[in-house]
Every structure is written in C-alpha cells, then in structure tokens.
Amino acid sequence: MRVAVYHPPSEIRVEDLPIPKIGDGEILLKVRACGVCGTDVLKVSRALPKKPVVLGHELVGDVVEIGRGVQKFKVGERLVVAHHVPCGTCHFCRHGNHSMCRHFKETNLDPGGFAEYLRIPAEHAGQTAFLVPADLSDDEGLFTEPLSCCVRNVRRANLLPGDFAVVVGMGSIGLMMVQLLKLIPTQVLALDLFDERLSLAKQLGADYTLRGDSPDIAEFVSAKTEGRRADIVVFTAGGGKVFQNAFSWVRDGGALNLFASLSDKPVEVSLDALYHHEITVFSSYSPSPEDLVESHRLLCEKKVKVAPLVTHHVGLEKLRESIDWILAQKAMKVIVNP
Ligand SMILES: [Zn+2]
Numbered sequence: 001m002r003v004a005v006y007h008p009p010s011e012i013r014v015e016d017l018p019i020p021k022i023g024d025g026e027i028l029l030k031v032r033a034c035g036v037c038g039t040d041v042l043k044v045s046r047a048l049p050k051k052p053v054v055l056g057h058e059l060v061g062d063v064v065e066i067g068r069g070v071q072k073f074k075v076g077e078r079l080v081v082a083h084h085v086p087c088g089t090c091h092f093c094r095h096g097n098h099s100m101c102r103h104f105k106e107t108n109l110d111p112g113g114f115a116e117y118l119r120i121p122a123e124h125a126g127q128t129a130f131l132v133p134a135d136l137s138d139d140e141g142l143f144t145e146p147l148s149c150c151v152r153n154v155r156r157a158n159l160l161p162g163d164f165a166v167v168v169g170m171g172s173i174g175l176m177m178v179q180l181l182k183l184i185p186t187q188v189l190a191l192d193l194f195d196e197r198l199s200l201a202k203q204l205g206a207d208y209t210l211r212g213d214s215p216d217i218a219e220f221v222s223a224k225t226e227g228r229r230a231d232i233v234v235f236t237a238g239g240g241k242v243f244q245n246a247f248s249w250v251r252d253g254g255a256l257n258l259f260a261s262l263s264d265k266p267v268e269v270s271l272d273a274l275y276h277h278e279i280t281v282f283s284s285y286s287p288s289p290e291d292l293v294e295s296h297r298l299l300c301e302k303k304v305k306v307a308p309l310v311t312h313h314v315g316l317e318k319l320r321e322s323i324d325w326i327l328a329q330k331a332m333k334v335i336v337n338p
C-alpha cells in the first residue's frame with residue numbers, strides 16, 4: 001500500500017509498505033480521507049519527531065476486514081476513528097487530564113492516517129471509533145477528532161450565556177471554536193489578519209470581527225461589555241505579542257486560553273497583573289472519550305458547520321507541499337485522499 005512517511009527534518013516520501021495484518025478485536029480500514037491537523041504541521045515545521053513516522057489522525061475510512069470478536073462494526077461500514085485512548089483510571093485520568101495519561105500517549109493507529117490502509121487496535125475499536133451516517137460526507141465525519149478537542153476546551157472554560165469571548169485566529173480551529181461558543185451562547189469577537197477568514201467567521205456566527213493587529217481591540221471589547229472587558233480570550237493562533245496585548249482585553253477574573261503553541265520562545269508577562277486581577281491562564285489539548293461522543297453528536301445533528309472550512313483536497317504525494325500552503329496561510333483545512 002502507498003504511505004506518506006515523514007522523514008525528519010523536513011521530507012515526506014510516498015513509500016510502499018505492506019498492508020497491516022489485523023488480530024482479534026481489530027479492524028482494517030481503507031482510508032477515504034484524512035485531515036491535515038495543526039499538530040501535523042507543527043511536527044513537520046519544527047521537526048519534532050526524531051525518527052521516521054506516519055502522521056495523520058483525523059480520518060474516515062471503510063471497514064474492509066474485521067478481526068474475531070468485533071461486534072460493534074461490520075465490513076462495508078464507514079467509520080471515523082481517533083488515535084489515542086486514555087486508560088480512564090490513572091492519576092491523570094481521574095483528574096480529567098485524559099490527554100496527559102501515559103497510556104493515551106502510547107496508543108496509536110497503525111501506521112497513521114496518511115496511508116491507504118490502517119489497522120484499528122481493539123481498544124480504539126471499542127472506544128474511539130464511530131459510524132459515519134450516510135448524510136455526513138467524509139470531510140464532515142473526519143472533523144469528529146479536531147472538533148472534540150475544541151469541545152473539551154470550551155467545556156473547560158466554564159462560560160455562562162451572555163459572556164463575551166474573543167477568539168484569536170480564524171483558521172479551521174478558530175471557526176469551530178466560534179460556533180461552539182455561539183451554542184452557549186456567548187457573544188464572540190473574531191480576530192484574524194485575513195478579510196476572507198473574518199467574513200467566514202461572520203457567516204458561521206461571530207457577532208463581531210476585527211483585524212488581529214488593530215489598535216482598537218481593547219476599546220472595542222470594553223465598549224461591548226460596559227467597561228468590563230472579555231470573559232475569555234481564546235488563542236488558536238497569534239504570537240507572544242498578541243498574548244501580551246490580550247491582558248488589556250480580558251476582564252478581572254477572566255481567562256487567557258491557549259489552544260495553540262503561540263511561540264517556542266519565552267514570553268514576558270506581568271505576574272503582578274495575573275495576581276492582582278485574578279487572571280487564569282489555561283490550556284487544552286486533546287479530547288477525552290466523552291468529548292469525542294459529544295463532537296460526533298454535534299456533527300450528526302448539524303450543530304457545527306465544518307464543510308466550509310475545507311479549502312483543498314490532495315493526494316499523498318502533495319502532503320508535504322500542502323503543509324507549506326498551511327504555513328503560508330494559503331490553505332485552511334487540507335484533506336488528503338490516499
Ligand atoms: Zn488533530
């Protein structure tokens with residue numbers, strides 16, 4: 001089968017590898033579509049993996065073979081499956097830090113989504129695989145994993161109806177975040193540097209939009225909240241400078257929420273401001289199994305629109321190039337069809 005293998009530091013080669021063999025409780029999937037995640041882009045652009053690896057974890061495929069004992073799914077069905085499974089019982093899991101669970105980090109699909117075929121291990125088949133209903137496209141179905149990460153983030157934010165949220169970055173994650181915040185519903189100010197992304201944010205429910213480098217953001221937020229300022233600033237993009245600016249956008253007792261790696265360099269912040277204004281900084285990364293269930297439900301019930309976020313479809317051989325498009329912000333969500 002054809003597989004796109006990432007060779008650090010920067011090459012991705014399409015190679016021929018044997019189709020994985022499945023065991024009891026396992027499933028062989030023929031991959032139809034796999035989304036390029038921001039973390040795939042980060043791994044390649046910062047050369048994070050130290051040895052060759054197959055990336056891709058937002059995927060939909062057809063069941064072509066099932067192992068002994070698989071009850072939940074049948075050959076011919078279309079599934080979406082997420083790549084990590086928490087143990088559910090360790091110290092991290094009991095505290096709700098499922099994505100920090102050691103078992104979560106060790107589990108994975110074989111070899112990864114940027115391949116023609118993929119083996120779903122038994123515990124994934126049981127906990128992170130879902131049927132894609134006929135009225136959802138492959139593209140829509142594969143958003144189950146990335147949307148679930150956003151679901152967890154918004155859940156952890158503990159916002160109230162009527163709150164005011166600022167979302168920095170209107171890439172695919174920012175645009176999902178806007179829609180989830182509107183389900184609470186909060187008021188949402190969307191920030192980006194590109195007009196077309198801001199108008200898409202508006203179409204998908206953002207109340208207000210401004211350019212991310214506008215000097216008027218603090219004043220605007222203040223005017224919309226009776227001088228109180230925003231309850232939360234969600235960073236899906238931006239750099240250290242934007243993070244520093246956000247101290248003038250967030251209210252006393254509010255939160256700065258990291259949903260992206262804004263910088264690999266240290267950023268200077270005022271600990272005094274954090275302390276005196278009771279500002280919380282929190283981050284959120286991968287989902288728990290419950291967030292996957294919730295995300296799948298939201299997609300099936302068409303509560304979140306994801307099709308408009310897809311800008312490109314490519315074959316395996318264009319994966320490396322498409323990562324450059326994303327880095328240059330010429331593409332938003334790229335889907336690889338192996
Ligand atoms: Zn992802």
Ligand SMILES: [Zn+2]
Pocket residue numbers: 086087088089090091092093094101102103104
């Ligand atoms: Zn655990």
